[in-house]
């Protein structure tokens with residue numbers, strides 16, 4: 001390159017910047033003011049200043065960073081929304097810390113004031129950013145690519161050659177070529193747009209631009225983020241979600257009282273519950289019997305009959321793990337399954353005190369070893385005294401025992417079911433009015449039965465077997481085993497919008513990141529010696545390796561209509577009036593080190 | 607023997623064969639590691655100081671190469687013979703394209719020659735290392751494939767499988783770049799090193815007998831979601847290595863630019879890497895290209911969660927950390943477009959984002975117990 005360029009760096013850079021600006025803005029990204037200007041006093045001034053700050057890229061960046069930072073504690077500290085039990089556990093173990101956490105809303109991070117503040121600010125910033133950008137982009141779409149800057153050699157990629165073809169013919173060919181490559185072209189008649197450098201000679205060039213989809217994609221992406229946020233917010237405010245465990249043969253109807261647990265968004269009205277119900281006819285689970293996958297669940301299927309409306313017709317269907325049942329706005333998901341031993345307890349008087357399936361909860365998935373408790377509240381001992389019985393049990397679908405784990409189940413299906421029980425009598429504490437966990441036995445006020453030999457009483461039963469409780473306290477019969485399935489019933493509005501927004505976001509993002517927006521100019525002028533000098537230059541939104549490549553190909557294609565003239569020794573092409581010190585390199589000027597420098601100018605967006 | 611038993615035996619045989627293949631792959635990766643080391647050692651004999659030359663050539667303090675020129679592919683003044691319709695031939699010349707870097711960048715710094723430093727024997731060992739890596743990759747691939755066959759499902763149901771698949775994809779991507787004639791052999795040594803660590807960790811810490819998959823994982827979304835997560839992670843990893851090297855190389859260049867004299871080792875090693883601008887550009891292109899896929903990965907996960915658990919987003923630890931990673935990379939992309947945040951600061955953001963990805967994968971599986979905890983550890 002001419003060494004003349006090297007010395008006067010500062011002016012040079014400024015000239016560069018100017019030149020690139022005259023090339024026109026090729027993005028709608030806001031320009032940053034490097035200096036933070038002190039606001040003019042007065043509320044309006046402050047407001048304007050604040051708004052400018054909020055909608056600047058810098059603040060958007062900081063807010064994004066804060067958002068990811070703020071999401072962290074929610075993954076470290078148990079959250080009410082995700083696992084209320086864990087929160088209660090935590091409270092019990094660290095009382096004072098829990099108070100501090102409460103004050104900081106750390107058990108509800110994602111609905112906390114501070115988390116909300118960050119994302120609301122971010123989205124205000126986003127809207128404040130999108131509006132002007134959309135307006136600007138719409139303007140760009142209506143206008144034509146700006147005329148060629150005066151000195152094409154200052155563009156990031158540039159090439160030139162001499163040809164015998166007439167300039168008009170070269171330009172015509174260039175126009176056809178670029179249009180053929182789906183560039184948007186400046187109109188032929190126009191001689192220097194209002195914002196182009198204008199002046200005489202602007203008519204000797206063609207300006208073309210391509211890759212508007214990039215900007216469009218970027219805007220679509222950011223707008224979809226807003227759509228997704230709104231959909232998500234709507235989902236949070238109006239959602240409802242509840243769980244229900246149903247034993248085979250039992251039913252569920254979708255009213256609040258029938259739920260085992262229920263949570264809903266703050267604007268949800270339980271009157272909005274869809275009216276429907278279902279009966280669990282049968283539950284099927286099958287497991288891999290052999291091989292390394294032994295014990296793996298192969299299918300879970302709940303056959304149900306359901307009805308919609310108060311007395312709609314019954315229909316049969318099945319609910320599987322990845323296939324919920326959709327009724328109205330609600331979806332019924334299959335979330336768990338297990339066994340419910342059916343037991344009959346007779347009391348000391350020989351009267352039936354309890355009969356029914358008792359759901360046991362699986363403790364592990366390989367063999368479905370399950371635990372559960374049986375509470376018998378309506379019981380009289382052999383003397384006719386009112387008392388209560390409680391049984392703590394382990395249910396093993398396929399019984400096995402080893403030294404390490406003790407009794408456990410070796411397979412999840414009912415190959416050799418055994419119910420093992422400890423028995424207590426006394427006060428279950430259920431009358432105290434406090435809500436009690438049906439899967440836990442509070443043995444504080446209970447006493448464990450002892451067998452005749454003085455050991456603690458314990459029974460291992462196979463289906464159909466009974467056991468006498470010690471001291472004539474009654475009998476317990478293990479009749480058979482039923483299965484249960486647990487369901488989650490949820491209503492989440494805005495799902496479709498969230499999905500639509502997500503798809504649009506991905507498409508927009510792909511456009512934004514994979515499309516390159518670039519401009520190409522072609523100028524053809526008759527040189528001093530009568531030979532036409534063709535100059536081509538390219539400008540990308542950022543440096544890109546493909547820009548020079550593409551320019552080279554375009555130039556090569558253009559040479560069909562503008563074949564290079566035979567070199568005459570010493571004939572330096574003279575591209576117009578700004579020839580001289582800043583003339584860009586002709587081919588001969590390209591130093592041998594070209595290859596080395598290549599990657600450093602390889603740019604960003606591809 | 608009944609057919610079921612034969613099938614079982616075959617599956618167990620396959621699983622064992624897979625383990626054998628992983629160990630063989632590790633052995634070959636270890637050889638590739640040694641070959642890379644030899645390449646770097648031979649390369650250290652060459653006296654490359656082109657960076658310094660480029661940054662300090664003329665006394666004015668102005669980088670000499672600021673007017674960098676480069677020819678795009680095929681843009682050299684090469685003669686191209688074109689058959690014309692008339693049947694004759696015509697010789698066309700491709701015009702050379704002159705490029706200029708944006709002002710303000712440390713332009714004109716040439717890329718280093720690569721680990722071999724121009725030394726022929728070094729280059730030979732580098733090639734050997736790549737050949738060995740190809741062989742190891744094939745073994746690795748075979749291991750993942752046989753594992754998949756033995757468990758009859760996608761081979762990424764637990765951390766062992768995820769780890770092996772993850773490093774396989776990283777190596778595959780690296781080799782694909784080489785096939786595409788991108789000279790990224792400089793990443794070979796760090797890559798092979800970490801692949802060895804990853805596989806070692808996988809077989810020592812995470813190893814699980816080919817085990818079961820809970821039915822919630824049994825969905826075609828698993829194929830989409832998890833395989834994409836693996837691919838994204840592997841590519842983000844290449845980006846992160848490049849970013850890290852960029853930070854070193856950038857400091858080196860900055861020091862030279864300021865007239866400092868970096869230590870001999872730093873000079874020897876860093877001079878052979880690509881220029882900071884190249885490293886940064888490579889990292890950016892990877893991260894930017896992967897970001898939409900990562901976004902889609904998360905969306906696929908949400909759709910799957912909706913089907914399996916009845917809510918598409920529940921701030922489960924895994925979801926939370928995916929979100930954090932996503933926002934981290936979004937912040938990085940924004941930083942690249944924000945004045946004053948380009949360069950090192952953006953690079954730090956990229957590294958943080960990648961650490962979040964890693965944590966999401968290792969940390970969350972090990973420390974938390976959410977719905978995603980199928981870690982099998």
Ligand code: HEM
Pocket residue numbers: 027028029030054055056057060064122123125126127129130218222225512513897933935936939940943
């Ligand atoms: C909600 C959080 C946001 C996310 C996740 C996000 C994400 C992204 C991503 C991934 C890109 C990269 C696309 C590209 O490089 O072309 C991008 C670009 C961009 N974002 Fe955002 N963004 C968010 C908020 C904002 C806000 C609040 C603003 C405005 C203040 C903004 C302005 C921009 C601009 C101008 C670009 C284009 C930069 C360029 O053309 O190089 N974004 N955004």
